[in-house]
Ligand SMILES: Cc1ncc(C[n+]2csc(CCOP(=O)(O)OP(=O)(O)O)c2C)c(N)n1
């Protein structure tokens with residue numbers, strides 16, 4: 214048994230060593246160290262079918278320690294996934310190879326998520342385990358009963374996000390979550406004793422996890438631990454004591470095996486030591502066929518599962534209903550009557566009330582700001598420890614984990630997660646937001662209190678550079694609606710964009726309605742559109758977003774008194790506007806020589822529209838603590854100041 218095990222594990226080791234050597238870059242140490250653990254996992258426990266990587270009830274395997282990507286690519290190749298061939302492994306880290314430096318999510322490839330930023334994978338895994346638990350309760354144990362495995366290293370566990378995610382996983386009693394901790398006591402700078410004195414057992418136990426300690430090179434111990442974890446009542450961590458770079462006479466147990474090729478001399482020594490008499494990339498036929506058999510084990514189970522699944526398909530499709538058009542239309546009609554000023558966070562809540570009335574794929578939440586972000590509706594049910602019949606998650610004060618978990622929820626199957634915090638704390642979500650965008654996942658970030666308009670809480674809470682920063686992330690829609698009608702339209706956009714995450718930037722303060730007419734077409738989906746014009750022939754264009762659109766309207770009116778005529782353009786989304794036809798863009802931006810912009814935030818992202826001939830009104834400094842009208846005045850965001858600045862500018 215041991216020899217056979219060693220041979221199987223060595224396939225992973227040598228593919229990893231050889232690929233890193235050929236690429237002349239990469240991380241051989243982790244795959245060499247964890248090869249034994251994942252061999253037992255894939256051979257004896259993991260439920261998967263390489264012929265159908267999308268099998269809904271497959272176990273999820275997340276490589277949070279993404280630098281060890283060759284471990285994953287080796288496993289996928291060996292077990293027979295079509296996505297990864299030996300040729301792909303030979304082009305590890307080369308342009309357009311699926312075997313990228315760090316695992317990059319490709320639907321249906323077996324790569325379940327994009328990892329590399331350490332700790333994110335743990336958050337993803339907790340989100341996936343939670344999604345599975347919700348489905349299990351909604352649909353039944355026979356259909357969604359899989360496990361989520363996450364391989365995490367010292368680095369993942371040093372990251373703060375690991376604390377947030379593991380703490381919430383323990384609280385919620387996510388018993389189907391199993392972490393394989395590569396406890397090798399080495400990271401890049403050397404032994405972890407340089408920086409860590411944590412008592413891991415106590416740490417995990419205090420979160421409410423089961424902790425099992427094993428020798429990560431002993432297949433029997435690994436097997437026993439995994440076996441025990443199958444019937445746990447809470448999440449399990451298996452601390453696998455391993456040797457980084459296992460098998461390397463001069464580099465094992467040392468940081469030097471972490472992130473560079475071993476070098477051909479050392480590789481020869483590893484071959485000798487592990488008695489591997491095969492050439493680079495050469496996996497002997499009998500071993501490959503053993504691995505392929507391991508890959509075939511799941512197909513029978515999948516077939517059985519499929520029969521049960523087909524019987525429940527209608528119910529499942531109902532839960533995964535993603536058609537919100539009726540609700541959206543009704544909301545728009547209701548908004549035509551809503552003449553009272555309303556904060557866009559409130560408008561968002563009204564929309565959510567309509568959207569969440571029926572069972573559907575939306576899973577809401579907030580990082581301890583449910584009442585401020587207005588993300589929880591009366592009909593939503595809270596998810597509680599061990600009770601997953603709800604559709605609302607109290608994430609606690611854990612923005613990092615919330616965002617990474619939402620990625621996991623979105624990756625798991627067909628749920629659409631949305632979660633709230635203050636826009637200022639989008640910075641706490643940024644690494645995960647970036648990954649939502651990179652992975653093209655539909656995650657909706659509800660970010661309220663989106664400017665100095667939040668008032669007295671002051672500069673620590675007032676976003677300044679956040680909108681501009683978020684706008685610089687590719688494939689991310691920033692939606693900043695100006696009133697209730699626009700808020701409904703922005704939600705509609707977020708729900709329709711399956712491959713682009715959205716940030717809804719919403720106000721705390723009330724906003725007067727700018728649109729009361731019903732329109733079947735979604736005007737916000739143009740990104741920018743005209744809402745007011747003071748004369749047929751105009752001299753200037755005024756752009757504004759969100760809470761500043763009303764200000765722009767007033768400025769426009771005021772300037773008209775002096776025969777300076779203008780049009781006001783509401784710009785709920787710069788990203789979406791950028792995608793419009795050149796003709797439309799010219800119509801909006803090039804009608805007048807002078808273009809001005811108003812937004813209560815950093816001005817740099819408006820320069821592309823105003824050019825050298827215009828002016829941007831915004832805030833390029835930290836905010837202030839005061840009633841919000843006073844702060845607006847302080848920063849010159851008033852009708853009087855803007856009008857006079859524009860007049861002076863035109864008189865130059
Ligand atoms: C957020 C983040 N910070 C830093 C890095 C750079 N980095 C990659 S691996 C690594 C060390 C990880 O140590 P460990 O998890 O113990 O991996 P091992 O060396 O044992 O393979 C670091 C700092 C990263 N990938 N992500």
Ligand SMILES: [Mg+2]
Nearest residue numbers: 367397399400
């Ligand atoms: Mg380590």
